[in-house]
Amino acid sequence: MSTTFDLLLRGGTVVNQNGVGVADVGIRGGRIAAIGDLSMADAGAELDVGGLHVLPGVVDTQVHFREPGLEHKEDLATGTAAAVMGGVTAVFEMPNTKPATTTEELLRDKLERAAGRAYCDYAFYVGADRRNLAELGALERLPGCAGIKVFMGSSTGDLLVDDDESLDGILRGGSRRLVVHCEDEARLRERFSIAQEAADPHAHPEWRDARAAFLATDRLLRRARAAGRRVHVLHVTTAEELQILAASKDFATVEVTPQHLTLRSPGCYDALGTLAQMNPPIRSGRHQEALWMALRAGVVDVIGSDHAPHTREEKARPYPESPSGMPGVQTLLPIMLDHVAEGRLTLERLVDLTSAGPARVFGIAGKGRIAVGYDADLTLVDLEARRTITDAWIASRCGWTPFDGRTVQGWPIGTIVRGRVAMLEGELAEPEGMPVRFLETLGG
Numbered sequence: 001m002s003t004t005f006d007l008l009l010r011g012g013t014v015v016n017q018n019g020v021g022v023a024d025v026g027i028r029g030g031r032i033a034a035i036g037d038l039s040m041a042d043a044g045a046e047l048d049v050g051g052l053h054v055l056p057g058v059v060d061t062q063v064h065f066r067e068p069g070l071e072h073k074e075d076l077a078t079g080t081a082a083a084v085m086g087g088v089t090a091v092f093e094m095p096n097t098k099p100a101t102t103t104e105e106l107l108r109d110k111l112e113r114a115a116g117r118a119y120c121d122y123a124f125y126v127g128a129d130r131r132n133l134a135e136l137g138a139l140e141r142l143p144g145c146a147g148i149k150v151f152m153g154s155s156t157g158d159l160l161v162d163d164d165e166s167l168d169g170i171l172r173g174g175s176r177r178l179v180v181h182c183e184d185e186a187r188l189r190e191r192f193s194i195a196q197e198a199a200d201p202h203a204h205p206e207w208r209d210a211r212a213a214f215l216a217t218d219r220l221l222r223r224a225r226a227a228g229r230r231v232h233v234l235h236v237t238t239a240e241e242l243q244i245l246a247a248s249k250d251f252a253t254v255e256v257t258p259q260h261l262t263l264r265s266p267g268c269y270d271a272l273g274t275l276a277q278m279n280p281p282i283r284s285g286r287h288q289e290a291l292w293m294a295l296r297a298g299v300v301d302v303i304g305s306d307h308a309p310h311t312r313e314e315k316a317r318p319y320p321e322s323p324s325g326m327p328g329v330q331t332l333l334p335i336m337l338d339h340v341a342e343g344r345l346t347l348e349r350l351v352d353l354t355s356a357g358p359a360r361v362f363g364i365a366g367k368g369r370i371a372v373g374y375d376a377d378l379t380l381v382d383l384e385a386r387r388t389i390t391d392a393w394i395a396s397r398c399g400w401t402p403f404d405g406r407t408v409q410g411w412p413i414g415t416i417v418r419g420r421v422a423m424l425e426g427e428l429a430e431p432e433g434m435p436v437r438f439l440e441t442l443g444g
Helices: 076-085 104-114 133-139 164-172 185-190 192-198 201-207 210-227 239-246 258-262 267-276 285-297 332-341 347-362
Strands: 004-016 019-028 031-036 042-048 053-056 058-063 088-093 121-127 145-151 178-181 231-233 252-256 378-388 407-417 420-424
Touching: 004 031, 004 347, 004 378, 019 347, 053 347, 058 076, 058 332, 058 347, 076 088, 076 104, 076 407, 076 420, 088 145, 088 378, 088 407, 104 121, 104 133, 133 145, 133 164, 145 164, 164 210, 185 192, 185 210, 192 201, 201 267, 210 231, 210 239, 239 252, 239 285, 252 285, 258 285, 258 332, 285 347, 332 347, 332 378, 332 407
Parallel strands: 004 042, 004 053, 058 088, 088 121, 121 145, 145 178, 178 231, 231 252
Antiparallel strands: 004 019, 019 031, 053 378, 378 407, 407 420
16 A cells, blocks of 8 residues: 655655665655655655765754844845855744844734745844843743854844853743853953054954953853853854864864854955955964864864855955954855765764754754654755855845855755755745744743
8 A cells, every 4th residue: 555645755865863874755745754765655756866875954053134223134034045146945043133033022022023935944042141141941932942142252233141140140030052152252352452553354363362252252152051051052163162062072062163263364355355244253274174073073063154244345344344244144054064075974974963963952852853743844965966156146135255256066956844845956935934843842
């Protein structure tokens, strides 16, 4: 007796917790219903994915989509379109919009804005500031909330928590994993003259130096351990931070970005100028090598893009008036697949960093692996395809990428979100994204 599915993927090479092998994947009701030899089954729709690898859907846990208030750079529609073009099935969006997402009302506003416009699934961080400390424990448990975000150093926007009393209040004020941008604000302020006097983006990693990152991360880890709070340190960039993070894996997790794994100082500033400017900065080869060593050693838990678009006109302002940040959600997977092709990491390790890792770190419900009963979030990739990343390919409203002109091996061919084909061969379907669910907030 044949089994009927809504969608059947035939003949792909499935990468999941059982290893890598050719199998069919049957999808029903938005979830994975069967994996294996389904040659006798029929379906409402079929995709022949022979020659492609079927990965668990990529989850990008750090993006800035700029809505509300900064839609000239990006909005929830263009940002999620860029995500699915790059094989990303879910995103966690940051709170430094205008106004910043710091209340239940503002979180609900973002959820309402995303409904019917998002091409992939989504969740939103709530930003911590000195005014909402008492509410953070309740805010982090709201449906659609990815967690609480803390800026220990000023970056883009007006969210900043740089004093110990407020930081301790945040650490004690909830139970979910806290995500943190670690740069020491006092050091950034005292060294700002370096950037001003140089008037050159080559000075960016000197102004926002490795010591500024280490001081903040060290302070966070000491206070989080004392408070018994789990923390997730975003876009780690230095060898010194990784040493103390490796000694704190019982409560601290680590994100690195494709940019920091791929671009190097000073060459990136020679080639790109302010387009390479981001916080924390792109650093030297010594630090990049330490990131790769930590990634291979298992210290790194997650790859996030820190997608932070600005217009070309904004980036063309003289440094340091130029804003920090670069787009990355669409290029995360192509850049990392190219590293796989170059032998820097295995495909299975990449899947752990982009699917199982995010699910494990953030307690995502029903995502992160190809398994029966899980959401049918799947990323179809051609590991042999050689393509050139171009500005013209970028779906983000900013219209540029620091990787313009870079030829890579490995390319996203299709993006399936809860059983619906969101992108196939560069063509977008209708936006049908939904809020991501979390184990710690279900029923809450």
